[in-house]
Amino acid sequence: MQMAKVIGMVTSTVKVKDIKGVTLLVIQPVNSKHELLGTPIVAADVFGAGVGEYVFYAKSKEGAMNLPIPTSCVDAGIVGIIDSVHTL
Amino acid sequence: MQMAKVIGMVTSTVKVKDIKGVTLLVIQPVNSKHELLGTPIVAADVFGAGVGEYVFYAKSKEGAMNLPIPTSCVDAGIVGIIDSVHTL
Amino acid sequence: MQMAKVIGMVTSTVKVKDIKGVTLLVIQPVNSKHELLGTPIVAADVFGAGVGEYVFYAKSKEGAMNLPIPTSCVDAGIVGIIDSVHTL
Amino acid sequence: MQMAKVIGMVTSTVKVKDIKGVTLLVIQPVNSKHELLGTPIVAADVFGAGVGEYVFYAKSKEGAMNLPIPTSCVDAGIVGIIDSVHTL
Amino acid sequence: MQMAKVIGMVTSTVKVKDIKGVTLLVIQPVNSKHELLGTPIVAADVFGAGVGEYVFYAKSKEGAMNLPIPTSCVDAGIVGIIDSVHTL
Numbered sequence: 001m002q003m004a005k006v007i008g009m010v011t012s013t014v015k016v017k018d019i020k021g022v023t024l025l026v027i028q029p030v031n032s033k034h035e036l037l038g039t040p041i042v043a044a045d046v047f048g049a050g051v052g053e054y055v056f057y058a059k060s061k062e063g064a065m066n067l068p069i070p071t072s073c074v075d076a077g078i079v080g081i082i083d084s085v086h087t088l
Numbered sequence: 089m090q091m092a093k094v095i096g097m098v099t100s101t102v103k104v105k106d107i108k109g110v111t112l113l114v115i116q117p118v119n120s121k122h123e124l125l126g127t128p129i130v131a132a133d134v135f136g137a138g139v140g141e142y143v144f145y146a147k148s149k150e151g152a153m154n155l156p157i158p159t160s161c162v163d164a165g166i167v168g169i170i171d172s173v174h175t176l
Numbered sequence: 177m178q179m180a181k182v183i184g185m186v187t188s189t190v191k192v193k194d195i196k197g198v199t200l201l202v203i204q205p206v207n208s209k210h211e212l213l214g215t216p217i218v219a220a221d222v223f224g225a226g227v228g229e230y231v232f233y234a235k236s237k238e239g240a241m242n243l244p245i246p247t248s249c250v251d252a253g254i255v256g257i258i259d260s261v262h263t264l
Numbered sequence: 265m266q267m268a269k270v271i272g273m274v275t276s277t278v279k280v281k282d283i284k285g286v287t288l289l290v291i292q293p294v295n296s297k298h299e300l301l302g303t304p305i306v307a308a309d310v311f312g313a314g315v316g317e318y319v320f321y322a323k324s325k326e327g328a329m330n331l332p333i334p335t336s337c338v339d340a341g342i343v344g345i346i347d348s349v350h351t352l
Numbered sequence: 353m354q355m356a357k358v359i360g361m362v363t364s365t366v367k368v369k370d371i372k373g374v375t376l377l378v379i380q381p382v383n384s385k386h387e388l389l390g391t392p393i394v395a396a397d398v399f400g401a402g403v404g405e406y407v408f409y410a411k412s413k414e415g416a417m418n419l420p421i422p423t424s425c426v427d428a429g430i431v432g433i434i435d436s437v438h439t440l
Contacts, residue, residue: 008175015168065337073153080279087272096263103256161241184439191432249417329425344367351360
């Protein structure tokens with residue numbers, strides 16, 4: 001999984017039926033020092049992560065496994081909200 | 089998923105049978121400020137997204153799950169058309 | 177999928193049995209202006225794409241779905257030969 | 265698989281149920297000379313790898329196959345602890 | 353698949369049971385001119401590829417399909433040893 005900061009939300013009317021009602025967050029990958037990295041992505045969320053919170057997310061098929069419809073065509077999903085990161 | 093702008097279309101006569109009739113868009117990944125990023129890719133579309141519109145798409149097997157033949161060898165597909173992006 | 181130019185061929189005697197007889201092309205990813213990008217990869221081909229032609233290909237499991245043995249351990253395969261690309 | 269150094273641990277209260285009790289390490293990819301590379305990731309561990317140790321890990325679905333619940337939405341997992349690397 | 357040069361071997365005592373006895377090579381991705389590219393990875397090998405030889409390998413689930421236990425959590429495996437590459 002990768003760590004990311006929640007930075008926003010996407011609204012979409014025309015979309016795959018299987019994800020109607022699923023929150024689509026815009027998240028920005030970060031390193032263990034909370035520095036922003038690379039490109040923001042759109043990830044499904046069922047934990048209610050808020051803007052400004054840090055999360056870790058899974059990519060590919062794994063990203064959808066926690067959704068109401070696990071076979072939906074989602075390739076990034078929040079796995080958990082980070083309490084803290086302990087590094088050397 | 090990643091955000092992208094639709095920038096064109098591919099035509100192909102000799103191709104995998106399973107995607108005959110499926111629209112093949114050329115899309116350019118973007119960040120949440122609509123700045124163009126990286127390399128354009130070819131993605132299948134069933135929503136009728138037009139050139140200039142912003143979409144979010146899934147990669148790998150998830151990209152094909154919304155097609156008439158979900159097991160077709162497509163590794164990128166439009167998941168929805170973006171109405172708006174709200175970021176901090 | 178990504179766009180690529182066919183730039184060569186790989187010959188291999190010692191290899192996975194499931195791909196005996198399958199053509200292994202060396203292809204170079206390109207953008208929509210036909211500019212070469214990144215690293216050439218080895219992709220399976222069943223369409224007879226020739227050196228110099230432009231193709232689009234799928235990665236991961238999707239890349240093998242069009243082969244005689246779809247479960248073979250191939251992670252990149254030609255999906256179609258490009259006739260033309262229309263961009264803005 | 266890729267080689268990495270264990271550099272820390274993530275704690276998370278709100279997370280996918282399937283990974284309750286699974287250790288979540290922060291690992292930093294390295295090359296064969298133990299030089300740090302790219303971005304640290306969060307990987308599940310069932311081997312008890314300690315901070316400072318070198319490991320190799322698998323990504324995507326393969327990363328979860330060694331967990332108590334192999335279908336959990338984890339996309340990176342430790343495959344083994346490295347004793348030594350012999351290179352030219 | 354990608355081309356790579358075999359540059360070493362990893363030894364690991366504590367590892368996933370399913371890969372006991374499988375050779376773990378350190379391979380360095382190369383382009384079609386044999387120039388080294390990017391980061392070395394750890395790939396499973398059942399062909400006896402030796403240090404200095406050129407190979408092509410598959411990533412993700414496809415990388416494990418040729419192993420004694422195809423469902424093992426390996427995400428990179430040698431598909432064949434390269435005899436020669438013909439490019440323009």
